[in-house]
Amino acid sequence: MSERTITLLDIFGPVMIGPSSSHTAGVARIAFMARKIFPYPLDRAKVSFHGSLAKTYKGHGSDKAAVAGLLGILPEDERLGYALELAEREGLSYEIVAVADGPERYHPNTAVIELWSGDKSIRIRGASIGGGEIRLQSVGGFEANLDGSLDAILVLHKDEIGVIAIVSHILAASRFNIASVASHRKDKGDEALLVVEVDGVVPSSIVAQIRDLPSVREVVYVPSIRA
Amino acid sequence: MNWKFSTVVELLDRAREAGxxxxxxxxxxxxxxxxxxxxxxxxxxxxxIRVTKTALDRGIREPQRSFSSMTDGGAAKLAHGEAWPVEDELFRRALAYSLSINEVNACGGKVIAFPTAGSCGVAPGLLWAYRDARDPSLGPDSPRFQDAFVVASAVGMLIALRATLAGSAGGCQAECGAAAAMAAAGLAFLLGEEPEGCFDAAALSLKNCLGLACDPVAGLVEVPCAKRNAFMAANALTAVCLRRAGISSVIPFDEVVGAMKAIGDAMPAAIRESAEGGLAATPTGMSFRAKIQ
Structure with a gap:
């Protein structure tokens, strides 16, 4: 992951529903991205707040923010304010948990999102690092470092030789510039997660080419959250 | 073109090189x-910029009352109150507008984090106050008004690059302090200062926020955050007055940012947004904490 560039609209932004860029906007962004990574109809969701979020989530509306994100609502959308009512109307089954003493290695402002759909499930851990900026640090058991500043392609594949090279080739052949590549595996020969951040928006036809590769199990496209 | 910089000196060089x-x-x-x-x-x-204006108008028109009851329509009182000791339209508007935007934030309204939500009233409040009190030709669509927000953002970028904008890392000097420096630079720009003058005003302002504790009562973005937005608008206005009188900061902006970083690193965790020290730990602060939990 390359050092992030600070831009004008990062400072004069984000547009957000108050009161806290880290405890409201950041949390909504973490849940929003979690939903992009796990885009299936939800049976249920669990949001666990750690650290400062566990202590102050009610006053900051972090619970509303997390539910808003799960409903696909971004920090600047006024619907964030009544996300709990919307969730009830849409039949979203969710649980909010404050974890008093979570692992010390977690960032002081951490939200863990767990999602279930049929026989699928995922656990995503995100840190809200200030000013609405976030980092997804763990995705489905893999380490990660996603900040939503660029579009990203997540490729779950069998840990075999050449997958990174083929994915890079497919993107290069369509003139897409790769900003970063990170690969994480659970064990040698086991499953691996390839995270590729790109400049610009990759069309679904190219994402489909990656999905069709023999050792690829699943591909999700996660658009940038930067306005 | 070279887009990399981390100091004012480098930034102004890059702009010059680019013509x-x-x-x-x-x-x-x-x-x-x-x-x-x-x-x-x-x-x-x-x-x-329109989002900042909508928030500003809302807080003055409808007294903002928060869930914790700590925010209680201050901006509306400030804007409409009769007992007003200072004969200056710009000053009064600057205080009322900056407070208004932050009260709207405290009550879950829509704002722009600038640089953060807890400090979002300072710069827009001061710039809109100048517009309303002194130059009605400005507005969201006028390039000069937009450029004032751009210059203010540049100050925030430089602080983010070499120090921090997070209260949890650098205390309130990193949030409301940064916002004051940004506001000072933006207003200096509207008054016709060259970039050097804008950053000098920012340095004057930031110097006077160094070491500021971030000790929010009950961990909420209300006390002392909301009223501090008004105080910081006054700080920024003071910096611009000094600069316009030809008074410069002895310590240049880049060095003030370095000092801010060093002070932030030396601050105890209790006054870095943990809600465990300072005002948060006072008897009244603790009673609010007990009430909302």
């Missing part, structure tokens, strides 16, 4: 990184 004014250079840089054209970026700036 562009400071705001034009920053917009060209934004265009490079975002892939968006300048027209599209200016439209986005206008949209965000």
């Amino acid at each position: 562009l004014s400071l705001p034009a250079y920053l917009l060209a840089r934004e265009s490079f990184y975002s892939g968006k054209g300048e027209d599209e970026l200016r439209a986005e700036l206008a949209r965000r």
Whole structure:
């Protein structure tokens, strides 16, 4: 992951529903991205707040923010304010948990999102690092470092030789510039997660080419959250 | 083109090398990184400036009352109160507007984090106050008004690059302090200062926020945050008055940012947004904490 560039609209932004860029906007962004990574109809969701979020989530509306994100609502959308009512109307089954003493290695402002759909499930851990900026640090058991500043392609594949090279080739052949590549595996020969951040928006036809590769199990496209 | 900088000296050099004014250079840089054209970026700036205006109007029109009851319609009182000791339209508006935007934030309204939500009232409050009190030709669509927000953002970028904008890392000097420096630079720009003068005003302002504790009562973005937005607007206005009188900061902006970083690193965790020290630990602060939990 390359050092992030600070831009004008990062400072004069984000547009957000108050009161806290880290405890409201950041949390909504973490849940929003979690939903992009796990885009299936939800049976249920669990949001666990750690650290400062566990202590102050009610006053900051972090619970509303997390539910808003799960409903696909971004920090600047006024619907964030009544996300709990919307969730009830849409039949979203969710649980909010404050974890008093979570692992010390977690960032002081951490939200863990767990999602279930049929026989699928995922656990995503995100840190809200200030000013609405976030980092997804763990995705489905893999380490990660996603900040939503660029579009990203997540490729779950069998840990075999050449997958990174083929994915890079497919993107290069369509003139897409790769900003970063990170690969994480659970064990040698086991499953691996390839995270590729790109400049610009990759069309679904190219994402489909990656999905069709023999050792690829699943591909999700996660658009940038930067306005 | 070279888009990398981490100090004012480098930033102004880059703009000069590019043959562009400071705001034009920053917009060209934004265009490079975002892939968006300048027209599209200016439209986005206008949209965000409008969000600040909507918040400002709302807090003055409808007294904002928060869930914790700590925020209780202060901006509306400030804007409409009769007992007013200072004969200056700009000053009164600056205080009322900055407080208003932050009260709207405290009550879950829509704002722009600038640089953070807890400090979002300072710069827009002061710039809109100048517009309403002194120069009605300005507005969201006027490039000069947009450029004032761009210059203010440049101050925030430099602080983010070499120190921090997070209260949890650097205390309130990193949030409301940064916002005051940004506001000072933006207003100096509207008054016709060259970029050097804008950063000098920012240095004057930031110097007078160094060491500020971030000790929010019950961990909420209300006390002391909301009223501090008004105080910081006054700080920024003072800095610009000094600068316009020809008074410069003895310590240049880049060095003030370095000092801010060193002070932030030395601050105990109890006064870095943990809600465990300072005002948060007072008997009244603790009673609010007990009430909302």
